[in-house]
Amino acid sequence: MPNDIRTGNRAKAQEASPKAASPLSGGIEAIVHADHGDPFAILGMHQTGKDQPVEVRAFIPGAEKLWVVDSASGDPVGEADKVHGEGFFVAVLSDRKEPFRYRLRVQFPLATVEFEDAYRFWSVLGELDIHLLAEGTHLKSFERLGAHPREIDGVAGVAFAVWAPNARRVSVVGDFCDWDGRRLPMRKRTEAGVWEIFVPHATVGQRYKFEIKGAGGDLLPLKSDPYAFQAEFRPQTASVVHGLPSYDWQDAEWQRTRSASADLTAPISIYEVHLGSWARVPEEGDRFLTYRELAERLVPYVKDLGFTHIELLPITEHPFDGSWGYQPIGMYAPTSRHGTPEDFKYFVDACHAAGIGLLLDWVPGHFPTDPHGLGWFDGTHLYEHADPRQGYHQDWNTLIYNFGRTEVQNFLLGNALFWLEHYRLDGLRVDAVASMLYLDYSRKAGEWVPNRFGGRENLESIAFLKRMNELTYGHHQGIMTVAEESTAWPAVSRPVYLGGLGFGYKWNMGWMHDTLEYMAKDPIHRRYHHHQLTFGLIYQFSENFVLPLSHDEVVHGKGSLINKMPGDDWQKFANLRAYYGFMFAHPGKKLLFMGGEFGQWREWSEARSLDWHLLEEPLHHGLHALVRDLNGMYRGLKPLHQTDCDPAGFEWIEANDSDNSVLAFLRKSGEDPEHHVVVVCNFTPMPRDGYRVGVTLPGRYEEVLNTDAPEYGGSGVGNAGGVASEETEWHGRPHSITLTLPPLGTLVLERKAG
Known part of the structure; x- marks a missing residue:
């Protein structure tokens, strides 16, 4: 990113002209020092009274001269006085008594340029938008907040809007203003705490952030746009203007038949994938595959193996590879590690063309503390709880959303709908639901705040999850939501109207832990632990379960699935084959993390590709063939899938x-x-x-x-x-x-x- 240009101790201004002593002078100083909360009251075209001349005021740092140009004729109609040495100009147009369309012609030391004035354009958000945003019920807030290329009054540009109710001043900064926070301070819509501006010379592909001054006057670190649809490739952190362009989807047949693929009676076999490490391109610096390359390689591979769905570890934009995507900052942006938003749509379309559903791991429970993110966004605890006993995850060094704020719920509910609508995804697997349900999750006595009834249940989060499921199922036929939930919370996968949380499915973490623990034992000792395999059937039909052999079981020293098995190499593979057979015949939908299908020896790492060369070895190749046949058997035999939940x-x-x-x-x-x-x-x-x-x-x-x-x-x-x-x-x-x-x-x- 270019060097940030900040306000502060600036060179002493040139001696002001007599105009600077007018009532405007206080406003001028505030504009020049980027400390004015209502810049549209000062800048742009104004009339000081009835039948009085029109004034045009502009602040253009570094400018030497400025003329006002009539947009209709293209002719200058007046030269402005430079009333402040930092570049504040006032043009009193004595022969103009009514507002008109104008442009600014500006002379800099090396060139003279002409452009539209951002301060001649009025509000970009309508009254209904403001009402719904203030109410926290704007389910398509992503269509209004953020950066949206649009045309106003015949002029192309970008409309920017950001929620920062407690800020003293907000400016959009970026490639279009030399990252100078003095140039484009925004208008505050006080009814909703939203700041907005239309920047006529901004274009798609330009980088931007928000420069925010807190209520106390402190300048915060530059903030990425919470609603950005695209972001820079890490380690850079700027948002990128993109908008919501239309896409020529080719998945009409998939959409027509999708509902059957998510039904409780359908065969659902999920291949869980971390796109950054499924495969790489070693001959090109071990780079990531692009979304389009993944469409050409991953999708046919999954189809050949017979899986019905792909589940992606979070591809929402995140700064740290080692988080695997579970600490996202760009909740509305597919990560730039693999290409553009259009490239990701191409990947989704390819999945659907192959008859494969696509699920996204979605993380509404917490977010990282990176300074350009949501934390302390406007100088207050805006998105997170102020009390660390409620707002800080000790396990993950992350911040917890304040689900008691309707605006925060609106941000996340809109995000869930966004991925299902704009990218046509087929479902969301919601991460860390257990941590959202309990106020004392992973906390000792005295480290948590009881709810209003004195209990440990997070009532606001529970209400959020129910509402999320009602909205996603209500707005998008044929999708599924899946909860990663590891406790005995009842009715996770039962409808809200029956008292449940409303998820379609729940991961069966108990089955996974019990059966893997059993399989890790030497066969001579298994007789003493026999009912670790049978215990799961006691509660199997209390929820709609997915049997997960997920990424969490092959990291942090747990070893790969094949290495959990006892015995020599032949016995390890035989054990794993028998276990997979048991899993695919057992009631419940299936999930297998990548690498498990061919017996990856090494523990998974996000920093490298899977060991594909192992497929050249007979035992690995045989396991791979078995997984293909298990999927075929599971899909082909109705008794093995129709009654998974019955x-x-x-x-x-x-x-x-x-x-x-x-x-x-x-x-x-x-x-x-x-x-x-x-x-x-x-x-x-x-x-x-x-x-x-x-x-x-x-x-x-x-x-x-x-x-x-x-x-x-x-x-x-x-x-x-x-x-x-x-x-x-x-x-x-x-x-x-x-x-x-x-x-x-x-x-x-x-x-x-x-």
Whole structure:
């Protein structure tokens, strides 16, 4: 960014002309020193009284002479007097008694230029906008606040607006004014605490920020635009004028059928991705892939593997790579690390063309303390709570939004709708919901403030989450919201009208922790922890669950999924294959973080690409093939997805064989009660011949998938494609099948009548 030009001790002004002794003199000094809260009362065209000459006043630092030009004729109609040595001019146009359109012609030491005067344009925000902004109910505030290219009175420029109710003065600074905070002080709309200005010579692509003087007169660090649609590439921090141009979307077919993809009965298998480290371009300085390159590489890859959705770790603009996007500052800007907003739209369109839904990790719970961000925005705790017991996250060194302010809620609610509307995303996975629900989250006694009833529930945040879900589902058919929520808070994924929080789905963190802990144990000890695998079914249908093997499980010393598994390399892969088989057959939607599909050895790092060369090795290649087939099986077999959230679709066959570490269960279709799928898991390295499993219906049970198949890197122990049932009662059922259970393997068998 160019060097900031600040007010302060300036060179002593030249001796003023007699005009400087007029009643304007105090206003002139305030303008010159960038300390006037109502610049439009001083600058621009004014009439001092009826039938009095029109005056034009302008402050142009560095100017030597100034003329007022009639816009209609293009002729000068008067030369201004320089009444202050810093560059304040007054032109008294004695032959003009009515306001008219004008331009300024300015002589600088090296050139004479002509341009529109920003102070001849009136308000850019309408009365309804101001009313709704003040009320905190402007659901499309992003269409008014921020920077918007537009045309006013036949003149092209950019309308800027920012909420800073407690500021003493706000200026927009940028490439269009040499970053000089004296040049473009803004008008305050006191009804809503919003500052606005139309800058006629600003254009798309120019950088800008807001220079804010607090109520006490302190000049704050330059602030990025909270509503910026584009930002500079880090480590630079300026906002970039972009606006909301239209885009020629090609996803009409996807939009027509999207609702079915998010339904509780739909197969939902999510590939979680951090775009900055999925793959890079090593031959070009290890640079990031662009959104367009990701459209050409990532989207076909995900489609080939059979995932139904991609979930992006936050791509809202963020200053620090190591936050993975979870400490965003530009909530309305897709990160410039991968290209422009149009490039991101191209990526979204490519996902939809491939029949893939796109979810965004969304972070409304907290924001970083970087000086150019939202913290202490107008010299007060505007977006965050003033009390650190409410407004500071000790775990993450971040600030917490003040959900008790309607304007803050409006900022975030509008943001949720913005991503769904403007970028046509298919859902939001809301980060850290648990931290939003509880006032004492990660706090000791005395470190938190109870609610008005003396409880620990964050009532304002809860109301916000409910309203967010009502609005997103109400405005956008076919989307989904997913909560990352790790507590026993009830009805997270139940409608608001039934007393829930209104999310469509909730991550099943308990299932993930229990099952990974079980899988990390040596098989000889698993018999003592058998019910870590079964416990999740006690509460499985209390929520609409997603089973997440997310990025959080492969960082901070936890190791990769493959390295959590016990045994030698072969056993590690066999364990992971069996676990994936169990996961994909278990009730609940699926989520797998990138790298897990081929057994990345190294713990994930945002600073490098995945180790794609591993796919050349047989065991990694086999695991990759298994994930493709698991997705195909999950999508193809209705019993495995139609009743993910319905207890009528699941029955334990054998939940208590801890001695053999074997589980068996039944999945049933919601449409055809006789469409049965039997799943049997052997979590020991010993094959088991003659293992009898009870079944309800007679028929042939075909082996749809065996995680021990040779093509996956397994030993090939199995059942020759399937077995026929016998009229032998077992497990309390009238029929049974006798199976050979592969070592560290999962079998999935589909019943065929006859």
